Amino acid sequence: MQVETTPNLFILYTLKEGVTPEQFEEWVRTTDQPAMRGLARVQSFRTYRAERLLMGEGAPGVAYIEAFAIPDLEGFTNEDMGGETVQKVMGEFMGLVEAPQFIVTSEVK
Template sequence: MEIIVHRIRLRGGSDSDEFEEWVRETDYEACQHLPGVISFSVQRMAESADEGSGVHYFEVIAVTSRSDFSRDMETETFRRLADDFDVMAEVVEEWAGERIEPGYTADRVVCGKQTIQRKQ
């Protein structure tokens, strides 16, 4: 498994609420149609980390392999995502690497009063 991290800057005039809505409703939804994508999430930068960097978000993409993800990037689904994304934001830096397996994932997580069981 490989992990790709993109640091993202919103383009001038782009609205963060609109970008986040697009991420939730379009970007996340499309991932199920990209077979090389294992997981995908976008994180809002903490204010102290963001200050002066011009970076507003970062995304973490776990893929089966770079070659599988490259094939996904050639699909119409991915091209539509890229076109929409490019209007609102830009990737300013990319990091990529292979996970040192097995990593760690909790079986369950407690968020406030809610307990979330992880899928096995």
């Protein structure tokens, strides 16, 4: 049994004006997830909808959060990022979202 790597890349973003959550989530299910999950270096990839704040008033500062577990992040960055699959998905993604933050993380142990 393969042990899943802790997520080490998070992407936080909102949708561009005119893009509905329904349109975006359909694209996630039919294009984004199948393409990114099909890459050998991507061990897991999930997209989460930011629904509400647990504490405090107002709405979350982002609409969606993506969590990737990519054990070979250097290989992904050097090889997969420039490849046809990622470039196609990223081109479409950037047309749908506003101000994405790509955050590389490491777990505090």
